[in-house]
Each structure stands twice: as structure tokens, then as C-alpha cells.
Amino acid sequence: MQAIIKNTRFTAAMATLAELSNAHAAATAEESRLLAALAGPAETFDPLAAGLRLLRGEAAQRTDNTGLNRELAQVRERLDVLRPAIEQQRAVVATVQSELSAAVNAHAQQAHTKSLQGVSDALEGLRAALAAEAAVRAGIEAAGYRCSLEAVAEPELSFADTQSAASRLLRDVTRRLEVERLRTGGQVHVRLLVEGTGFGDLGDVVKIDGPDAAHVLALGHGEHTTAKLGKLPRLRESIALVLG
Numbered sequence: 001m002q003a004i005i006k007n008t009r010f011t012a013a014m015a016t017l018a019e020l021s022n023a024h025a026a027a028t029a030e031e032s033r034l035l036a037a038l039a040g041p042a043e044t045f046d047p048l049a050a051g052l053r054l055l056r057g058e059a060a061q062r063t064d065n066t067g068l069n070r071e072l073a074q075v076r077e078r079l080d081v082l083r084p085a086i087e088q089q090r091a092v093v094a095t096v097q098s099e100l101s102a103a104v105n106a107h108a109q110q111a112h113t114k115s116l117q118g119v120s121d122a123l124e125g126l127r128a129a130l131a132a133e134a135a136v137r138a139g140i141e142a143a144g145y146r147c148s149l150e151a152v153a154e155p156e157l158s159f160a161d162t163q164s165a166a167s168r169l170l171r172d173v174t175r176r177l178e179v180e181r182l183r184t185g186g187q188v189h190v191r192l193l194v195e196g197t198g199f200g201d202l203g204d205v206v207k208i209d210g211p212d213a214a215h216v217l218a219l220g221h222g223e224h225t226t227a228k229l230g231k232l233p234r235l236r237e238s239i240a241l242v243l244g
Contacts, residue, residue: 013092023082024083027082030071034075182211182217183210183214187208187210191203207229
């Protein structure tokens with residue numbers, strides 16, 4: 001994968017930002033110099049010395065406070081222009097980076113999905129292997145013997161515990177794979193898990209397009225379901241039914 005700094009659009013945007021930033025830094029340094037000069041004793045303007053400088057091809061810069069203040073005003077005008085220009089160029093850089101990143105991520109999506117499937121397969125294989133190991137020991141006990149084989153016991157890899165690291169990782173990977181599958185599919189039924197999704201209310205089973213369903217699932221606002229379309233009883237309604 002080519003580094004983003006080798007992309008001509010990005011390097012051009014960054015070069016412009018660097019040029020503006022350098023100009024701002026130079027203007028800031030000039031502002032500091034002028035402020036320091038103004039803080040010191042004022043020099044009397046010498047018209048003859050200024051004329052001689054002109055003859056030598058030098059700038060006839062005034063060194064009295066009037067001239068310094070004029071220069072300071074000009075420098076601050078440059079700073080007032082450069083500050084918003086830098087912010088706008090930073091936005092340009094961010095936009096270019098976002099566009100290029102989107103293209104790179106889209107290109108890598110298939111490989112990433114394949115790697116996620118590999119993680120899922122590995123976790124399912126681990127779950128099957130752990131179950132087989134437990135079955136060997138359970139078979140010994142079931143036959144009336146005392147099992148002296150040491151169990152493979154690692155709490156974070158226990159699939160019996162729904163909150164173990166292995167269980168949480170498998171759920172996360174499964175959800176991601178389902179999101180990818182829904183993103184390129186047709187309409188599906190989704191049970192809404194939160195209010196304010198724009199598709200229905202909490203507990204509703206709705207039929208929505210695949211990309212929208214993928215978005216809802218990715219946010220954790222819904223779950224794919226085979227249940228029929230409809231509205232589940234609200235908590236208050238359920239309590240009323242039980243108490244009634």
C-alpha cells in the first residue's frame with residue numbers, strides 16, 4: 001500500500017499548508033521584533049540618512065515610532081489574512097485525507113472481511129476444541145471412573161461464560177461480518193433496540209434496506225431477526241398485562 005505522503009493531491013495540499021504556516025511564523029517573528037523595538041527608546045527620523053539609503057538601493061525605512069507602528073499594522077494585517085487561510089487549508093488537507101482514506105478502506109474491505117472470517121473460524125475452532133477436551137474428561141466420569149486428566153482452564157477463553165474475552169470477541173466479529181453481509185444485501189427484518197432510530201420505536205420489528213440495516217446494527221441500535229413485522233409490547237404495557 002502506497003503511503004499517503006506519496007499521493008500528489010495530499011502532498012500539494014500539505015505543501016500549501018506549509019507555505020502558509022511558514023509565512024505566518026515569519027510574520028509572527030516580525031511582529032515580535034517590532035513590538036520589542038517599540039518598547040525601546042524611539043530613534044529620531046533622519047531624512048538625510050533615509051535619502052542616502054535610497055541612493056544606495058536600500059529601503060528608506062523609518063526607525064521612529066511612527067514608522068514602526070505603520071510596519072506593525074501591516075504585519076498584523078498579514079497575520080489577520082494568514083490565520084483564517086491556514087485554518088481553511090487545514091480543512092482542505094483533512095478533506096483530501098478523508099477522501100483518500102475512504103478509497104483505500106474501500107479497496108481493503110474485501111481483504112479485511114476475509115481476515116475477520118478467519119478470526120471467526122479460529123474462534124469457532126477453539127470452541128470446538130475446548131468442547132472436545134471437556135467431552136473426553138466428561139466421558140471418563142460418565143463411565144464411573146475418576147478423571148485425573150488436567151482440564152484446560154483459562155477463564156478468558158471460556159465460551160461458557162458469555163462475558164469472557166473469547167465470547168465477547170466472537171460476538172463482535174460475528175456482528176461485523178453480519179454488518180458487511182447486510183451492507184450489500186436486500187431488505188431484512190430488524191428488531192430495534194433503541195428509541196429514535198428513524199425507522200420505528202424500541203422493540204419494533206421493521207423491514208429496512210440492507211445498507212440501512214447494516215448501519216443500525218453497526219451502531220448497536222438493532223439486531224437482525226427472522227421475527228415477523230410488528231410491535232412488541234412496551235414494558236409498561238407488559239406490566240399492566242401481568243398485573244391485570
